Amino acid sequence: MTRPPAAELAAAAGATRRFGELLAVDGVDLTVAGGEVVGLIGANGSGKTTLIRMLLGLLAPTAGRVRLFGEPPSRRTRARLGYVPQSLGLYEDLTVAENLAFSAAAYGSRRAVLEGDLAQAGDTLVRDLPLGLRRRVAFAIALGHGPDLLVLDEPTSGVDPLQRARLWETIRASAERGAGVLVTTHHLAEASQCDRLVVLAAGRVAAAGSLAEIVGDTTAAEVRTPRWEAAFTALDTAGLPVSLVGRTLRVPGADPAAVRLLLGDAGVPAEVAAVRASFEETFVALAT
Amino acid sequence: MSDQTWGCRRLGVRYGATVALEEVTFAVAPGTVAAVVGGDGAGKTSLLRALAGTVRPAAGTVRRPAERRLGYVSAGPGVWTDLTVDENLRFSGGAYGLDPGELERRVGGLLERTGLAGARDRLAGQLSGGMRQKLALAMAVAHEPDLLVLDEPTTGVDPVSRAELWRLLAASAAGGAAVVVATTYLDEAERAATVLVLDRGRSLLSGTPEEVVAATPGLVVEGTERPAGLPSWRRGARWRAWSPDGSTPPATGPVTLDLEDAVIVAQLREDRRWAA
Numbered sequence: 154m155t156r157p158p159a160a161e162l163a164a165a166a167g168a169t170r171r172f173g174e175l176l177a178v179d180g181v182d183l184t185v186a187g188g189e190v191v192g193l194i195g196a197n198g199s200g201k202t203t204l205i206r207m208l209l210g211l212l213a214p215t216a217g218r219v220r221l222f223g224e225p226p227s228r229r230t231r232a233r234l235g236y237v238p239q240s241l242g243l244y245e246d247l248t249v250a251e252n253l254a255f256s257a258a259a260y261g262s263r264r265a266v267l268e269g270d271l272a273q274a275g276d277t278l279v280r281d282l283p284l285g286l287r288r289r290v291a292f293a294i295a296l297g298h299g300p301d302l303l304v305l306d307e308p309t310s311g312v313d314p315l316q317r318a319r320l321w322e323t324i325r326a327s328a329e330r331g332a333g334v335l336v337t338t339h340h341l342a343e344a345s346q347c348d349r350l351v352v353l354a355a356g357r358v359a360a361a362g363s364l365a366e367i368v369g370d371t372t373a374a375e376v377r378t379p380r381w382e383a384a385f386t387a388l389d390t391a392g393l394p395v396s397l398v399g400r401t402l403r404v405p406g407a408d409p410a411a412v413r414l415l416l417g418d419a420g421v422p423a424e425v426a427a428v429r430a431s432f433e434e435t436f437v438a439l440a441t
Numbered sequence: 442m443s444d445q446t447w448g449c450r451r452l453g454v455r456y457g458a459t460v461a462l463e464e465v466t467f468a469v470a471p472g473t474v475a476a477v478v479g480g481d482g483a484g485k486t487s488l489l490r491a492l493a494g495t496v497r498p499a500a501g502t503v504r505r506p507a508e509r510r511l512g513y514v515s516a517g518p519g520v521w522t523d524l525t526v527d528e529n530l531r532f533s534g535g536a537y538g539l540d541p542g543e544l545e546r547r548v549g550g551l552l553e554r555t556g557l558a559g560a561r562d563r564l565a566g567q568l569s570g571g572m573r574q575k576l577a578l579a580m581a582v583a584h585e586p587d588l589l590v591l592d593e594p595t596t597g598v599d600p601v602s603r604a605e606l607w608r609l610l611a612a613s614a615a616g617g618a619a620v621v622v623a624t625t626y627l628d629e630a631e632r633a634a635t636v637l638v639l640d641r642g643r644s645l646l647s648g649t650p651e652e653v654v655a656a657t658p659g660l661v662v663e664g665t666e667r668p669a670g671l672p673s674w675r676r677g678a679r680w681r682a683w684s685p686d687g688s689t690p691p692a693t694g695p696v697t698l699d700l701e702d703a704v705i706v707a708q709l710r711e712d713r714r715w716a717a
Contacts, residue, residue: 190678196599197569284481311596311625313480313640314701315708318674325675339599342628342701346677382472385615389608396604397474397611398632399650433628437604 160187160222162302162333163208167217170203177203179356180217185302185333190324192347193337196440200356201337205304208335209236222301232260235300235332239307241291243279249290250275256294265297285316292323303327303334309343321346341433352439359439364432371430371438374409376402376416378423387419388412394437405434446470446504447492447588447619453500454487461487462642464501469619469635471587474610476633477623478704483639485623486516486592492621493590506588509537512581512618516592519577522566526557526576529565530583537584544583551579555609571602578606582613589613589620595629607632627700638704645707654703658710659685661702664693672709683709 163185170178178200185191195201206212207219210226221230236242244252249271257264267275271289279287288309295303308324309317324346328334336347344350345364352360352367360367378384381400388395388404393412395404404412409425416423430438448468454461462484469475479485490496491503493513505511520529530551534544552558555575560568565576574594581589591610595603607629614620622633630636631650638646638653646653663681667673668690673682683706684690696702 194600196601197571311481313483313625313708314627314704315674315712316480318705321675325678339597339603340626341600342626346675348678382615382617385611389612389615394604394608395611396607396632397614399634433600433604437601440601 161185161220162187162222163335164220165204165208165214165217166220168204168207168214168219169216170200170207170212171215176356178207178214181353181356181358183351183358185335187301187331187333188328189348190328190334190336190346192344192350193335193353194341194344194350194436195337195353198355199353199440201353203356204353205306205335205337209234209304232298233301235295235298235303237288237291237295237303237305237308239310241287243287243291243294245280246278248276248278249282252279252290253294253297257297260298262298265293267293285312288312288316288320289323292320296323296327301332303332305334305336307338307340308336310340317343341436344432352436354440360435368430368432368435371406371435372427373403373405373430373434374407374412375426375428376404376412376423377425378402378416378421380421380423383419384416384421384423387416387421391415396434403428403434405430406438447506449488449491449498449501449503451501452488452491452498452503454484454491454496455499460642462491462639465637465639465642465644466501467637467644467647469588469621471619472614472617473634474614474620474622474632476630476636477621477639478625478627478630478636479623479639479645480625482641484642485639487642488637488639489513489590489592489621489623490515492588506586509584510587512584512586512589514574514577514581514591514594516596516623518565518573520565520568520573520580523564525562525564526552526568527561529576530580533580534583539584547583551583554612555579556605569602571598571605574598574606575602575609578609582609582618585616586618589618591620591622593623593625595624595626603629627704631700636700638707640708640711645711646704650700654698654700657698657703657706659683659706660687660689661696661698661706662689662693663696664690666692668693674705 161184165181165183168181207214253264309320376384393404395402409427413425446468450466452465453463477485491498492505530548552561594606610620636650661683663679667680668682671682673680
């Protein structure tokens with residue numbers, strides 16, 4: 154299949170959605186082009202789900218504009234979209250083959266081909282499959298009609314690293330065939346699999362770009378001490394967002410000098426240095 | 442296992458004819474956090490249930506404190522949804538034998554620490570996933586247990602609540618508790634002092650995260666194309682591959698391993714063993 158290169162498949166411009174008094178999404182710009190994997194990251198209540206619902210055409214924006222394949226979302230654009238919800242959207246009481254046949258009939262497309270250990274699972278009820286295989290069935294169905302845009306909600310939740318890697322192989326293969334992919338996830342390590350990230354906080358875009366661009370020069374104070382327990386208690390009691398990594402402590406966004414002073418006052422010997430913040434630390438600071 | 446640690450030795454757990462765990466040895470020392478990692482069906486819940494005493498081992502031994510010195514949060518809601526936040530904390534604190542004065546003092550402190558003070562009169566069933574997990578954790582630590590066992594407390598929880606949950610369980614470890622956390626997230630496991638990786642009911646890898654990574658045999662390489670003839674997987678837009686004999690295939694370079702790579706390599710080796 155050939156497609157025009159890097160077409161803008163999904164675009165939100167100043168997309169806004171209000172529910173009564175609540176401004177759930179507030180002037181969000183977001184694009185997904187063919188061939189790229191974009192991660193949409195946000196805490197609960199950040200507006201992620203509302204934005205996705207607008208992109209899917211399930212909810213109209215109260216202001217701003219949402220376009221799918223250059224037109225307002227509709228039944229027609231829906232046919233060019235593959236969506237895997239977190240709940241997977243499978244019929245648990247039907248077999249794998251019945252799920253595939255049903256979806257192929259609904260889309261008017263050819264039936265998806267099952268590969269590997271799924272090839273033998275056609276007659277198995279979906280509810281009897283392990284989670285990793287159920288996820289692959291949902292992927293196969295979402296990809297069965299050759300969609301131009303894939304929208305994936307927490308695509309690898311609950312599976313082991315090898316299964317996660319295999320699911321990402323499928324996601325990447327879709328992008329390499331020219332599809333655009335929008336992934337929402339709580340799993341920040343998964344964000345590193347994306348080409349580009351959009352971080353939502355309180356309905357607005359708090360940051361956008363590559364992971365390295367978003368972290369930028371954000372730092373954390375790293376604390377090395379033989380008495381991590383005492384250091385942790387002192388910093389935690391002072392209300393600092395301290396975290397434990399092995400036996401090292403980290404305080405995102407904190408000034409090392411201030412941390413050193415605080416630990417000195419508590420009588421805890423420690424080496425404190427400024428280190429590059431992790432994506433997770435940067436995200437938590439952006440989201441709160 | 443020394444006298445100071447909790448855990449199990451050569452543990453087996455069966456449900457009828459199904460073998461959930463086999464020959465699993467695990468230890469967690471006071472004042473440390475141990476992570477138990479694996480996907481759906483790896484055996485995490487069975488191990489945690491055995492540590493908490495809610496399932497009887499079919500083989501091996503378990504060393505755990507008396508029931509009243511143990512805190513356990515099972516997978517799922519872990520709270521009484523028809524009781525308020527306050528009632529949940531008082532009910533479980535009472536069940537662990539805290540006297541009313543002590544209970545009053547600790548409930549107040551825990552509500553502050555978990556950020557649930559403003560929600561104390563809300564029904565637990567109306568809380569968000571993150572708040573509900575914080576309440577379940579608060580209920581499990583109110584009696585200051587020696588061993589704290591948490592089954593996937595951060596699954597489905599957003600990253601802000603997850604950071605808060607990890608701070609709470611680190612605070613328990615700082616107070617001297619031995620903490621066991623099951624998770625499917627390897628970036629979380631990398632923060633623990635020790636990690637046990639389960640696969641199909643067996644121990645796949647164990648040690649400190651650094652030890653586990655350092656023990657990976659051969660070499661992991663990265664390139665822009667899929668290297669031919671080697672087990673490979675995606676990392677972002679690039680390919681990673683495992684070179685068992687340590688040679689570097691053309692157009693690839695070695696990478697700094699993380700726990701995710703180490704577990705993928707171990708699973709690939711295990712798959713070969715099962716296939717053989």
